[in-house]
Amino acid sequence: MVAFCRNDTFTGRKDIIARLKELLEDQNYNRVALYGLGGAGKTQIALEYVHQRKGLSHVFWVHGSSFLKFGEDYRRIFQTVGISQGGPEPSENEQLSEVKRWLESPASGSWIMIIDNADNEADFSGNKSPISRFVPQSSNGKIVITTRSRVVASRQGCSVVEVGKMRTEEARELFFQRFGKTVGLQDHDLEASNKRRKALLSEQFCDIRREVDMTESILSTYFITFERINEKSPKGADLLRLIAFFDRQKIPEELLVKSGLEGMNDPIEFRKAIGALLNFSLVTRAEGAAVYELHRLVQHSIQVYLKQEEVRKWSRTGLSVILRLFPPHEHNVRDICASYLPHALAILENSDDPLVSPVHYRVAMHLQSIGHYNDAEVQIRRCIQLEGDTDENDCGSLARSSLLATVLVARGRYEEAENIFRRVLEGREKVLGSDHLDTLTSAHNLALVLGQLGRHNEAEKLNRALVWILDALGKYDEGERTNKRVLDTRQRVLGPGHPDTLSSLHKHGVMLQRLGRYAEAEKYYRHALEGREKKLGPEHPDTLSSVDGWVMVLLELGEYAGAEQPAQRAFEGYQKIWGPDHKSTLMAMGNLSSVLQGLGRYDEAETVLRTVVEGREKALGPESMITLLSVNNLALLLHHLGQFEESEKLQRRVFETREKTLGLINEATLSSLRNLASVLRDQGKNEETEEVSLRALKCCTELYGEEHLETLTCVENLALFLCYRHRYQDAEKMQRRVFEERKKKLGLDHPNTFVSADNLAAILAGLGMYDEAEEMCRWALEGSERVLGLNHPQTLTNLKNMASLLQRAEGASEAERLPRHLKVMRSR
Numbered sequence: 001m002v003a004f005c006r007n008d009t010f011t012g013r014k015d016i017i018a019r020l021k022e023l024l025e026d027q028n029y030n031r032v033a034l035y036g037l038g039g040a041g042k043t044q045i046a047l048e049y050v051h052q053r054k055g056l057s058h059v060f061w062v063h064g065s066s067f068l069k070f071g072e073d074y075r076r077i078f079q080t081v082g083i084s085q086g087g088p089e090p091s092e093n094e095q096l097s098e099v100k101r102w103l104e105s106p107a108s109g110s111w112i113m114i115i116d117n118a119d120n121e122a123d124f125s126g127n128k129s130p131i132s133r134f135v136p137q138s139s140n141g142k143i144v145i146t147t148r149s150r151v152v153a154s155r156q157g158c159s160v161v162e163v164g165k166m167r168t169e170e171a172r173e174l175f176f177q178r179f180g181k182t183v184g185l186q187d188h189d190l191e192a193s194n195k196r197r198k199a200l201l202s203e204q205f206c207d208i209r210r211e212v213d214m215t216e217s218i219l220s221t222y223f224i225t226f227e228r229i230n231e232k233s234p235k236g237a238d239l240l241r242l243i244a245f246f247d248r249q250k251i252p253e254e255l256l257v258k259s260g261l262e263g264m265n266d267p268i269e270f271r272k273a274i275g276a277l278l279n280f281s282l283v284t285r286a287e288g289a290a291v292y293e294l295h296r297l298v299q300h301s302i303q304v305y306l307k308q309e310e311v312r313k314w315s316r317t318g319l320s321v322i323l324r325l326f327p328p329h330e331h332n333v334r335d336i337c338a339s340y341l342p343h344a345l346a347i348l349e350n351s352d353d354p355l356v357s358p359v360h361y362r363v364a365m366h367l368q369s370i371g372h373y374n375d376a377e378v379q380i381r382r383c384i385q386l387e388g389d390t391d392e393n394d395c396g397s398l399a400r401s402s403l404l405a406t407v408l409v410a411r412g413r414y415e416e417a418e419n420i421f422r423r424v425l426e427g428r429e430k431v432l433g434s435d436h437l438d439t440l441t442s443a444h445n446l447a448l449v450l451g452q453l454g455r456h457n458e459a460e461k462l463n464r465a466l467v468w469i470l471d472a473l474g475k476y477d478e479g480e481r482t483n484k485r486v487l488d489t490r491q492r493v494l495g496p497g498h499p500d501t502l503s504s505l506h507k508h509g510v511m512l513q514r515l516g517r518y519a520e521a522e523k524y525y526r527h528a529l530e531g532r533e534k535k536l537g538p539e540h541p542d543t544l545s546s547v548d549g550w551v552m553v554l555l556e557l558g559e560y561a562g563a564e565q566p567a568q569r570a571f572e573g574y575q576k577i578w579g580p581d582h583k584s585t586l587m588a589m590g591n592l593s594s595v596l597q598g599l600g601r602y603d604e605a606e607t608v609l610r611t612v613v614e615g616r617e618k619a620l621g622p623e624s625m626i627t628l629l630s631v632n633n634l635a636l637l638l639h640h641l642g643q644f645e646e647s648e649k650l651q652r653r654v655f656e657t658r659e660k661t662l663g664l665i666n667e668a669t670l671s672s673l674r675n676l677a678s679v680l681r682d683q684g685k686n687e688e689t690e691e692v693s694l695r696a697l698k699c700c701t702e703l704y705g706e707e708h709l710e711t712l713t714c715v716e717n718l719a720l721f722l723c724y725r726h727r728y729q730d731a732e733k734m735q736r737r738v739f740e741e742r743k744k745k746l747g748l749d750h751p752n753t754f755v756s757a758d759n760l761a762a763i764l765a766g767l768g769m770y771d772e773a774e775e776m777c778r779w780a781l782e783g784s785e786r787v788l789g790l791n792h793p794q795t796l797t798n799l800k801n802m803a804s805l806l807q808r809a810e811g812a813s814e815a816e817r818l819p820r821h822l823k824v825m826r827s828r
Helices: 014-025 042-052 066-079 094-102 150-155 166-178 187-203 216-232 234-243 253-257 267-279 297-305 308-325 331-349 356-369 371-388 395-410 413-431 437-452 458-475 476-493 499-514 518-536 541-556 562-576 583-598 600-620 625-640 642-664 667-682 688-706 708-726 726-747 751-767 771-787 791-808 812-826
Strands: 031-035 058-063 111-116 142-148 159-162 284-287 289-293
Touching: 014 031, 014 042, 014 058, 014 142, 014 159, 014 476, 031 042, 031 150, 031 187, 031 289, 042 111, 042 142, 066 094, 066 150, 066 331, 094 308, 150 159, 166 562, 216 234, 216 356, 216 499, 216 625, 234 253, 234 267, 234 297, 253 289, 253 331, 253 395, 253 771, 267 284, 284 371, 308 356, 331 356, 331 395, 356 371, 356 395, 356 583, 356 812, 371 395, 395 413, 395 437, 413 437, 518 541, 518 791, 541 562, 541 583, 562 583, 583 600, 583 625, 600 625, 625 642, 625 667, 642 667, 688 708, 708 726, 726 751, 791 812
Parallel strands: 031 142, 031 159, 058 111, 111 142
Antiparallel strands: 284 289
16 A cells, blocks of 8 residues: 555665665664655655565555544555454544554554654654554554654654755756756746746745745746746646645545646546646656645745735635535545545635635534544634624524534533534424424434433433434434434444443344345344343343344344244243243244244244233233234234134224224224235125225325325225226326335335335236336346345245236246246245
8 A cells, every 4th residue: 555656767865775674674673764854855765665665565655744644544544454343334533543453463464654744743742642642563564754853753763864965966867867968948947937936035925834944946946847837738737736725645636637627627638737747746646546646845836936816816716626526425425525625624724715614514524424523613613603694593504503513512512512402403493393304303412412411301302202203204214314323423432332332233223124224224233232242241131132123124134044043042031031921021922923934834933922912911911002912913924824714803803902092093003904904805805895995094194194104005005905806097096106105215225115116016917018017027026136135035925926927928938937946046
């Protein structure tokens, strides 16, 4: 992982490289500092050294000019080497610590690390300073630091190799190698450059810092080069002017190509322009990556070279590029934000342009997301200050205040955060309404702060209201995102092994399960289980709860064989702790029954489920809601086994008891009404089936509204009944509505979306629309196979339905192949 390609024009410095080799090959030394003024060639010497060593050791090149850049390089090492041990992704700082531990372990082997431009003494002031605390202490690795600070070299315990100016013969060799024996440089070029340099150096600069090592001879050299670039490549000169206002390191090629400068979106023109800068060694290109770097003295020389009006012009140009390309923060653009961040910060540092406010906000969002809370607070406060007298109930103002409060929470300043969150919540309730996602998020954030302040009753009240609203609205995506924020915060603040963090892991599994994202949910349940086993022990009730959750999601994935052992473990564990009639024991037995059903062991499943019903009737009474849940499950099993009469009897019992206790307009009551309609349909009781189905749909619409997921289930049940009765046109209209709404609400990869597509295919086949039916059926089959796997019951059902459809459409040859494929899968 070397930052730059080898410099083919590198010459001289043989004595320094020899000394570097001598020190690093000596077992008594494992840290060396290349110390000298800017422009002396420290980075080029380090680069030549590691290229000479290439293949003998791992090489890691990290930037030491700021903690942000250092952290970015360490995270790249984390990802490239594959240090992660599985589980939820570690936080930003945890990744840095993991890299340090790995480098200190024998697993890393022999390595060399270059820490380039380690000039900021505050970052290296002691073992707990921002960068020093992540620098590895290891006998199997060597560290080379390039620095302008002897203090940094001393604090890092380095042997110092001083890099001074080149000897005359080395300088002559470099000059002729770079420009040739006949340069074509006339005396008047140097004279004009000197006049320009003296005029500029006589001015009073307020915004551009003069560096102590930026000598007049250096300026003269660069001014000559800039003027030659202007003559030979005007587009290259413009590119250089723009680059000068970005951060000088890791400038992404994409940022330049999309800059809007004339010709830069043309690959040929861009290569010519950047090629001119590379040829004059004004920029260097990283090895193996489309990023460029500008030397510090080149950058400052350009800014000195430009007139004041040019400085303003190119500073604003850079700002407009960043404003256009730095994206609003979302998790999927974090890498883009990270690569553009140093350049956004460089632009913001000296700009008072009105355009900077939205950039401050986007930068603050990104910094908050990666845990740089101090910097995030600076950025968001600057943003709020620049916005000035904006109406405090304006949506943008509320968003800015909410971000500030979030940062304050992360910094432990809960009282300040509470006041801001209260204002934001009141403003969003007034402007957006109480059930808007942003309002709900504000309520959740306020509840978290109240909990931190020890005001648990108030926090509990807010959280209960939030969960109820999200649930009632069917907004599972919002609930998942809200819970993920809680999880991320707990991992960062409390650590991954804290019981509260493990609780959030478990809850996130629940949310993902509700969204049908079963594979993701399975990972979260499993990680929660592993953490709780270590922290709480294998028989703790919370550990067994995670076992239960894991079992339920394995059921959804159709992994019945894998679910049997943990289901048995949960049942036996609860029975040992609470006894056979405890609600947790009986719930675990219910899950075990579902596993047995999935394995085709229906007699065992029925026996277990009847035991559950009897236990709950005994412990809770026959009309308990929990008892009725088990009765409902038994009725569904009997329905599947063809025992329709007993199934109908039990479903009527469940429905009538729920209606009496909970009322008709209730989620549980309507669920049992739908189940009753299903068993009536399979007995051929068509009139009552239609009556019950219409009643269920009417009540669902009244309870949830027309577009809620529960209402859509009622619509689908009625559509299937109408299909069964050959009333295909009415059924098609209903089922298309279900399919379109589920695509919008659940997404294209949710199992229920595949079910609705498969059901629509059956209805279309009834209408003789075989082409569309086949297309829909294939889409459902391919989706189920991709998301749930080949052996999942839903995939097998889709496959059988496809075979049936092809047979109806007289595609016998293909239909014959599908059942054989089905047999192969069942034999696995």
